[in-house]
Amino acid sequence: MVTTTAPPSKPLVKASPARGKAPLTRKRREALAAYAFLAPDAIGLLIFVALPMVLAFGVAFFKVDGFGNYQYVGLANYKLMGGDDQLWASLKVTAIYVVTFVPLAFVVSFALAMLVRNHFRGIGWVRSAFFLPHVVSLVVVGLIWQFLLVDKRGALSKLLAPFGLSDVSFLGTPSLALGTYVVISVWFVMGYQMLVLLAGLKDVPKELEDAAQIDGASTWQRFRYVIWPLMRPTSFFVVVNSTIGAVTGLQAFDLVFVLTHGGPARATSTVVLYIYEQAFTFNNMGYAAALTTVVVAILVACTGLMFAFTKGGRFDED
């Protein structure tokens, strides 16, 4: 990635007059300085990001035992996947999570952004309040909701008691746990997405909206035909980011790990959590690496699809 060779052109030190030689040596010095400035981060990224990426594709062809012995097994790890029901269950969990979490988070965040777009009394507090859940760690978020959702005795059960819902076990029922996890994720993420969308809304010229209003456009029409098209680049950014986060972000690991450990009955076992278990609970590093390559492939495909569907989203209007 980093070439340390300077440009080949050697300055004609003797032949050229003093004024001519200055730019050449200067150019070379500038390049050398640049490489030196870049070196720490470039080397770090190479070792701790790029190398692991490449390594995943290599280790995927090995069986690695608990003692760190590598044995070449060809495609065996990939063949294992076909009969691995828990893997398919995890892929399904992640798929359902993505298609519910991403749209829900986007709609909620967009609504919040519209709500706190124009000044009103106490707007600072309101914006901070929406963002506050995002400041707390996912571990703490997981514990908080576990506590609030404790069966029967938890605050939510008591809150829902008047509606006859006090017996519902949000984290203990397989059919409800994933939905609960989605809602908690939205609560955690919406403040951040709101801020990004708010920054986008700031760039929507007020004159355009005013003009539309003078032409008799309703609130909805102003949103649909003025704000929405102008917000496409920002929206695209938010949705892509949110999808990547939902598949491979920390929210796919930390939160489930603390909240449900993937249960009940593996109902919230995300792919990322499953890979972690394979690697560190069952010591199947090779298999885990092979799974990693699959997730990378899925992610690349998802991002590609999204670019195709939105015709490049943000880029067509820049």
Place this chain on the structure above:
Amino acid sequence: MRTRFFPVLAHVLAFIVVAPLLWVLVSALRPAEDVFTFGWPTNWTLDNLQYVLFKIPMPTFLMNSAIISVVVTVVALFFHSMAAYALARLRFPGRGIIFSAIMSTLLVSLPVILVPLFLVAKQLGLLDSYAGLIVPSIFHAFGIFLLRQYYLNIPRELEEAADLDGCGYWRRYWSVILPLSRPVLASLSVLFFLANWNAFLWPLTITRNPDLRVIQLGVSGMQGQYASAWNLILAAAVIAAIPTVVVFVAGQRRLVDAMKTTGLK
């Protein structure tokens, strides 16, 4: 009527959003037998906080997290600003490619490379060490990107003046660019501190030694150890959350600025 409705709605929603956090704070201050009482507490107590602070190695957890967060933040800001300076201000062969390569790592998140990264760390002898907790956490393209954007907007004349005074590149970076970038550095330091204080997955993966346990590991460990002693678990959660909330409130504007910039190109 219409203009009144939405601000009121916003306030109500804001309260609902923070209610779980407030509820947990209040519950952490109740005696053990009252944790699940629904209503305003009649008895307040600091026993839970005292217990987790002094009866379990909470000070060690807090100290570890503080050291790691501060060191990572400082070193990362230093390295990132150097890289960003080169990318924004210096001309050299391969600049475009190197910039794209660095940006492409933005797509890679920790859970994706966790397994191979663990193997790399193991080869480098970083398991169960402060170095293992700190070094891999430093490198992230986001900071480089944000700083580069900022440096592109600093007027070149300022640097040229230093150039005429005979300053080398290092002096220009250190004495001109770095002091000018205080606002972004402040924003990023809030962001980096929060990210590292809240880190859970990497410490979980790379440490076994209880002396190296960070705060998030310590708090999540309470789950198993104190299974249903919710008063203690909540007290630990509150202690883990306090620094983040304080940093957020203190650096709010800076944080918001940095976050917003992520959405802009």
